[in-house]
Amino acid sequence: MRETNRVRAMPDAPLLSAESLTKFYGPRLGCADVSFDLHEGEVLAVVGESGSGKSTLLSLLSTELAPSRGAVRYRMRDGSVRDLNALTEAERRFLLRTDWGFVRQDAREGLRMGVSAGANVGERLMAVGDRHYGRIRATALDWLGRVEIEAARIDDTPQSFSGGMRQRLQIARNLVTRPRLVFMDEPTSGLDVSVQARLLDLIRGLVAELGLAVVIVTHDLAVARLLSHRIMVMRQGRVIETGLTDQVLDDPREAYTQLLVSSVLAA
Amino acid sequence: MSAATGYSFAYLDEQTKRMIRRAILKAIAVPGYQVPFASREMPMPYGWGTGGVQVTASIIGPDDVLKVIDQGSDDTTNAVSIRKFFARTAGVATTTKTREATVIQTRHRIPEAKLGEHQILVYQVPIPEPLRFLEPRETETRRLHALADYGLMHVKLYEDIARHGHIATTYAYPAEVAGRYVMDPSPIPKFDNPKMDMCEALQLFGAGREKRIYAVPPCTRVRSLDFEDHPFTVQSFREPCALCAATGVYLDEVVLDDRGGRMFVCSDTDFCEERRADGHRGHLLGEAPAAIAGEAGDA
Numbered sequence: 001m002r003e004t005n006r007v008r009a010m011p012d013a014p015l016l017s018a019e020s021l022t023k024f025y026g027p028r029l030g031c032a033d034v035s036f037d038l039h040e041g042e043v044l045a046v047v048g049e050s051g052s053g054k055s056t057l058l059s060l061l062s063t064e065l066a067p068s069r070g071a072v073r074y075r076m077r078d079g080s081v082r083d084l085n086a087l088t089e090a091e092r093r094f095l096l097r098t099d100w101g102f103v104r105q106d107a108r109e110g111l112r113m114g115v116s117a118g119a120n121v122g123e124r125l126m127a128v129g130d131r132h133y134g135r136i137r138a139t140a141l142d143w144l145g146r147v148e149i150e151a152a153r154i155d156d157t158p159q160s161f162s163g164g165m166r167q168r169l170q171i172a173r174n175l176v177t178r179p180r181l182v183f184m185d186e187p188t189s190g191l192d193v194s195v196q197a198r199l200l201d202l203i204r205g206l207v208a209e210l211g212l213a214v215v216i217v218t219h220d221l222a223v224a225r226l227l228s229h230r231i232m233v234m235r236q237g238r239v240i241e242t243g244l245t246d247q248v249l250d251d252p253r254e255a256y257t258q259l260l261v262s263s264v265l266a267a
Numbered sequence: 268m269s270a271a272t273g274y275s276f277a278y279l280d281e282q283t284k285r286m287i288r289r290a291i292l293k294a295i296a297v298p299g300y301q302v303p304f305a306s307r308e309m310p311m312p313y314g315w316g317t318g319g320v321q322v323t324a325s326i327i328g329p330d331d332v333l334k335v336i337d338q339g340s341d342d343t344t345n346a347v348s349i350r351k352f353f354a355r356t357a358g359v360a361t362t363t364k365t366r367e368a369t370v371i372q373t374r375h376r377i378p379e380a381k382l383g384e385h386q387i388l389v390y391q392v393p394i395p396e397p398l399r400f401l402e403p404r405e406t407e408t409r410r411l412h413a414l415a416d417y418g419l420m421h422v423k424l425y426e427d428i429a430r431h432g433h434i435a436t437t438y439a440y441p442a443e444v445a446g447r448y449v450m451d452p453s454p455i456p457k458f459d460n461p462k463m464d465m466c467e468a469l470q471l472f473g474a475g476r477e478k479r480i481y482a483v484p485p486c487t488r489v490r491s492l493d494f495e496d497h498p499f500t501v502q503s504f505r506e507p508c509a510l511c512a513a514t515g516v517y518l519d520e521v522v523l524d525d526r527g528g529r530m531f532v533c534s535d536t537d538f539c540e541e542r543r544a545d546g547h548r549g550h551l552l553g554e555a556p557a558a559i560a561g562e563a564g565d566a
Contacts, residue, residue, distance in 0.1 A: 115426050116430075119425045133495075
């Protein structure tokens, strides 16, 4: 299934390309010389231990941080390729809430905890100009259904949701505008194993169904194996190994990757 | 210098007035935009109209006629003391008649009578930022205004409909000015929102504690936010005013006794008195306590 996906949704030009992205925090290195291309419908996992620069990389890609060096180029919906750091603030925000999604590790950061689930899902629609209550609500209901949240909970705030439900709501909120690229920062950590499995299953289904391109940051190699096509292993701010997920995980080349794989799979 | 008091004309020194006038001019040039200004300490506590008083002090001249209302009424503490303050520090004529006034400072209401181009309406504003309760960071709300990013405002209205079946915001109802900035019209009932649209009078908003001034120039479009399938509506009242029989005006509910007796009277006292002087009679006018009915009550 994974193979057919990749063949189906990959035009020639990359959707996102990073060119020698480097970020220094003062004298300390965040990440250095990261380059890669991401095509439509492709899922890239970034793995590594904490402090390896994964989150810095994700912030650079999603324009939350400006790089010290290097560039991120993105193919917009109209086909033009733009340097993301040259976008105006208005363009950047528009991109963030239409063509992109960002699923955070802590759902409280990605959701508005004080407003209902329906409004959380509807917010992006209203932000891009939808002014029809009935339509917004119908769309919200549809999306709650797709992420397996009961319709009856639409007017409850995420405060009353379990961790897994919050994470699913966050996904619905991000996908409602049909983005082409979604960033995920440890979306399943902090959930217990059975909830994690259901969530992964859901993400995998939606990614395949919508042909999403995803950059997923995780320390959990099992998550990377399940979701991603390609994998990038980071250590001390640098990419030390990259390749097809199965290949890298089954036959790691670098000593550090071997260590990583052996320590996780031993558990 | 006002000879009688030893204060500058209208209390504020000339430098301060200049600074505030500059802010006002900028506010008029960019309708609905909140202009920061160096709000001064006034001889009254915050929340009692320090913003409105500073705006009034900066625009009032010796020939002006001042009216001050609080919740539509000319004779509440806040209105009386501000009116006296300017009578004393500026020596200006004061009035309770909307038609005679050239400057009207108001808290929580817009007069029922239509305002004209010779008049200026000054609002006292507690919280000028319409997005404040949705987004607590000032840096972020400023950016949202700059980018006209008002989806959040509709999230609030969505929540209202989801919870109450209709938009339950009844005062301080957000409105878009001149097709650009969304403003908080101060805590006026939403009943008054339509009066701001294409109003011939200049409307100035002063927030003393929050140090912001904004404006709606004369004959400017002011559109209350809503949804296509839940359009903006104003409050309606089942009965007319019990004293002057007016309909289509904003009414206050007055509790009469401890047995559930109540009456609805015009919140705009000047409007009500004028109608009674013209011979309009509400059904309770004869028996209402004189204190409520005012001087026309004994007629």
